[in-house]
Amino acid sequence: MMSSGLAARWTLRGDCRDCSGNGLHGEARGDGVLSHDGAYCSHATGYIAIPHSDALPFGKGPFTIAAWVHTEDMLNDVTGDIAGKYDATSRKGLNFCLQTFHGVTSAQPNYRNLFFGIDDGAGHGAWSDCGRPGDCLMVWALCVYEGRLYAGTFETGNHQRGHVYRYEGGEAWTDCGAPHPSNAITSLAVYDGHLYAAASHYRSAGSSLADSDNTVHGGHIFRYSGGSRWEDCGRIGESEAVGGLCVFGGRLYASSMYAPAGLFRYEGKREWQPCGNPGGRVEALGVYRGHLYGSGWDLEHSGVYRFDGLRCCGGPLWTDCGGPPETNQTYSFAVYQGRLYAGTWPAAKVFRYGGAGQWEDCGRLDEELEVMGMAVYNGKLYAGTLPLAAVYRYDGDGQWASTGRIDLTPDVKYRRVWSMAVYDGRLFAGTLPSGRVHAFACGACVSHDRELRHGWRHVAAVRDRHELRLFVDGKRVAARAASVGDIANTQPFTIGFGAHGVFNGRIRDVCVFDRALSSDEVATMPAQTARTDLDREMPDRAILP
Numbered sequence: 001m002m003s004s005g006l007a008a009r010w011t012l013r014g015d016c017r018d019c020s021g022n023g024l025h026g027e028a029r030g031d032g033v034l035s036h037d038g039a040y041c042s043h044a045t046g047y048i049a050i051p052h053s054d055a056l057p058f059g060k061g062p063f064t065i066a067a068w069v070h071t072e073d074m075l076n077d078v079t080g081d082i083a084g085k086y087d088a089t090s091r092k093g094l095n096f097c098l099q100t101f102h103g104v105t106s107a108q109p110n111y112r113n114l115f116f117g118i119d120d121g122a123g124h125g126a127w128s129d130c131g132r133p134g135d136c137l138m139v140w141a142l143c144v145y146e147g148r149l150y151a152g153t154f155e156t157g158n159h160q161r162g163h164v165y166r167y168e169g170g171e172a173w174t175d176c177g178a179p180h181p182s183n184a185i186t187s188l189a190v191y192d193g194h195l196y197a198a199a200s201h202y203r204s205a206g207s208s209l210a211d212s213d214n215t216v217h218g219g220h221i222f223r224y225s226g227g228s229r230w231e232d233c234g235r236i237g238e239s240e241a242v243g244g245l246c247v248f249g250g251r252l253y254a255s256s257m258y259a260p261a262g263l264f265r266y267e268g269k270r271e272w273q274p275c276g277n278p279g280g281r282v283e284a285l286g287v288y289r290g291h292l293y294g295s296g297w298d299l300e301h302s303g304v305y306r307f308d309g310l311r312c313c314g315g316p317l318w319t320d321c322g323g324p325p326e327t328n329q330t331y332s333f334a335v336y337q338g339r340l341y342a343g344t345w346p347a348a349k350v351f352r353y354g355g356a357g358q359w360e361d362c363g364r365l366d367e368e369l370e371v372m373g374m375a376v377y378n379g380k381l382y383a384g385t386l387p388l389a390a391v392y393r394y395d396g397d398g399q400w401a402s403t404g405r406i407d408l409t410p411d412v413k414y415r416r417v418w419s420m421a422v423y424d425g426r427l428f429a430g431t432l433p434s435g436r437v438h439a440f441a442c443g444a445c446v447s448h449d450r451e452l453r454h455g456w457r458h459v460a461a462v463r464d465r466h467e468l469r470l471f472v473d474g475k476r477v478a479a480r481a482a483s484v485g486d487i488a489n490t491q492p493f494t495i496g497f498g499a500h501g502v503f504n505g506r507i508r509d510v511c512v513f514d515r516a517l518s519s520d521e522v523a524t525m526p527a528q529t530a531r532t533d534l535d536r537e538m539p540d541r542a543i544l545p
Contacts, residue, residue, distance in 0.1 A: 005515040007057055008050070010495065012040040012508045016048050026050040032496065039070065039506040040496060042080075044289050045338070047497030052490045057514035058085050058094060059488040064513040065096055066460040066471075066525055067495075071112070071505040073454040074250030075100070076290040078335045079112055081498030082459065083510065086379045087489035088396060088499070091121035091443075094487060095379045096461045097500045098452060099422055103286035103295065103333030105343075105372045106198075106244045107141035107152070108189035109421035112452045114477075116461035116470055117378035117425070119443030120485040127391070127406050130428065130437040131171025134163050137209065138202075139430025139437055142421035143188035145195040145224075147449045149423040150176070151430060151437060152185030154202050158213035164188070164197050164224070167423075167437070177228030182218035182241075189245035190451060191252040191266075195224040196233070200241030200257060207432055208413040218242065221254060221266070234270030237262050246285035248292040255282050255294060263294065263307060263316075276316030278305040286333030288340045288353075293321070295330035295342065302328050304342060304353070322357030324349070334374035336381040336394070338501040343371030348385055350374070350394070363398030365390070373420035377427040378443050379499040384417025389431050391417055391440070406438040407431040423449055425468075425480045444482035446470055458526040464516040474523040 008024040010016060014034055016026035028034060032046020040048065050056070057063040065083055079098035086093030095117045099110045133139065136153030140162075143150045149167040161178035162185040168174055179185075180199030187198035200218035205211050219239035222230040236242060241257035252266040253275070263275040263282055280301025282294025292307045303323030310316055324330065324344050332343040340353040341362065348368035351359040365371060370386035381394040382403070389407035392400040407415040412433055419430035425445035430437050446468040452459075460471040463482065470478040495510050496503040509529045517525075 005513040006511065007055060007514045008512045010048070010510045012510065022055055024050055024053055024055060026495065039508045041506045042496040042503045045502060047502060048495040049492040050495070051492055056085070056493055056512065058493070060486045061514070062463050062465060062516035064460060064462045064515065064517045065510070066458070066522070067510040068456055068458050068508045068529065069098070069503070069505060070456045071098070071452070071454050075504060076249050077287060077504045078501050079505070080501040080503040081494070081496065082503060082507065083493065083495050084498030085489065085491055085493045086499060087491050088379060090489060091119050091379065092487050092489045093379065093491065094118045095499055097498055098503070099376070099500060101334070101375055102246050103244065103284035104375055104420050105284055105332040105418055106187045107143055107419060108246055109142050109375070109419070110144050111190040111247065113144055113422065113450070114448040114452055114459060114470055114472065115422060115445065116468055117443055117445035118463060118468070118482065118484050118487050119378055120487050122485065124403065124442040125440065127404050127438040127440050129171060130167065130439050131173055132434070132436045133165035133173040134175060135160065136163070136435035137204070138207070138416070138432035138435055139419050140184055140186045141188040142419045142428055142430055142437070143190065143195065144421055144423050144449045145190050149421060149428060150188055150195065152188050152197055153435065154184040154204070156183060156204060156212040156214070160214060162199060175228065176224070177230060179222040179230035179232070180218055180220050181216045183212045183214040183216070184218070184241070186242050186257065187245040189247060189252065191247050193451070196245060196252065197222045197224065197230070198242035198245055198254060202241060203258070207416065209433060219256070221245070232270065233266065234272055236264040236272045237274060243281070243283035244285040246287065246292065248287050253285055253292065255285055257281070257283065275307060275310060276318065278318040278320065284330070284332050286340065288335055293333065293340070295333065296323070297329050299328055302330060304330055320357070321353070322359060324351035324359040325361065331370060331372050332374050334376060334381060335501045336376050337499055338497065341374065341381065343374055343383055345370040350383060361398065362394065363400055365392045365400045366402065372416060372418045373429065375420040375422060375427060376500050377422055378445050380442070382420070382427060384420065384429055386416045387414045389415035389417050391429060403440060407434045407436070409434050422447060444468055444480065444484045446478050446480040448472065448477045450477070458529070460517070460522050460525065462516050462522070471522045474526045476519050476522070
């Protein structure tokens with residue numbers, strides 16, 4: 001094991017002790033399990049906390065964090081944080097996580113994407129215009145797939161269709177085709193290694209715009225085959241439009257935007273299994289602690305509902321999780337600091353789920369009316385609004401700070417920030433009615449914009465003097481320039497928990513170095529830190545000597 005610059009090493013073989021000799025021992029909290037085969041399993045609330053110490057090198061200088069992580073193929077929760085040391089009040093520290101976002105608002109924008117960010121609390125840059133995909137009025141969905149960012153659009157003309165576009169940088173977008181004659185692509189999701197798109201007929205009067213001249217009904221789901229080619233994977237019931245797509249328990253689910261209400265599960269080829277409804281429509285689909293949740297859009301069913309599966313006779317099981325107060329519609333979900341949050345209309349409030357039908361008020365976003373897309377980015381929760389199309393940052397205790405408006409279209413009633421995704425180390429957001437995408441950076445961040453495969457993976461995050469780098473299985477997969485100052489704070493260093501949530505899997509052999517390891521050094525780490533018991537579980541033996 002390389003020892004030069006080693007500040008701490010927690011093998012997690014039955015305990016949380018630091019075996020580097022520096023005495024930085026940890027404490028297991030919550031329901032995690034430390035097994036004697038050397039793998040920490042975090043479960044729903046478990047993580048490891050190492051008290052703040054100046055011996056940990058998280059200040060102005062370089063450092064490296066490395067760990068073995070294991071995730072299952074079929075997930076019933078967000079993937080969560082690998083490690084963190086972040087002060088949400090001062091906005092100083094580091095975040096190292098595996099991002100999986102559902103219910104943003106109709107899309108699943110990030111799925112198993114590795115992220116590393118640092119912040120010194122010195123402010124943030126302005127939103128930058130990343131262009132307009134095609135001739136769209138609304139960017140319904142953003143999604144990261146195979147290292148690229150994709151957008152699903154609404155285009156209103158009689159001969160126009162909803163398209164999927166791929167971002168090429170700057171303000172440039174490449175048309176990846178219109179898989180169906182309907183006017184919108186309302187959702188995107190990555191499932192089983194493929195990009196899926198939901199074709200819909202969007203009733204644009206719901207955004208106080210003129211009705212579309214294109215009246216073709218959608219409800220079809222398509223799988224991307226490259227170029228502008230799409231494979232039809234069938235229609236969900238008699239649906240006119242798809243409300244959301246979501247992967248839960250290794251299966252793809254879709255909801256119906258308009259009547260008839262319904263949730264559907266993909267069974268392969270062009271078959272969709274009806275999963276019923278709780279008495280009304282469920283739209284945004286979220287995953288949290290082993291359950292699939294749906295947001296209510298009907299006045300009598302405006303709360304949040306949990307889908308508990310199908311009975312042996314085929315009938316659906318639904319649990320009413322209560323309605324957030326002052327709410328006529330629930331629009332979006334986010335998991336932040338291990339808790340489930342929901343965005344609502346008509347008071348533009350965000351609520352945190354307290355269990356047993358209870359919802360905690362987390363404040364109103366100024367005088368806005370609706371909260372749509374929400375995403376966790378570099379330690380903070382961000383939310384988009386209607387009618388002014390602003391993006392707010394949650395600062396805790398009911399306080400929200402505006403980062404600016406990103407759609408200034410004049411002479412319209414409503415402007416929306418509907419979609420969000422984390423890509424290329426930045427937060428992206430899509431709007432209505434300008435139909436443009438904007439990007440924002442806070443601190444310095446780098447992301448690996450490909451799905452991290454399940455099983456055991458060796459991951460490393462490096463802060464150099466002017467760059468952040470990410471490694472997977474010894475190979476550098478992403479890098480980005482960094483010009484951030486002192487990130488020191490007095491919060492504990494956590495393993496298996498952070499701003500996104502509890503890590504959904506197992507972790508072992510976490511190492512911290514007080515210097516930036518070189519690419520060659522990181523390349524040797526998987527072989528140096530592997531043990532006989534780990535070797536037996538590793539699916540990719542080729543990286544071992």
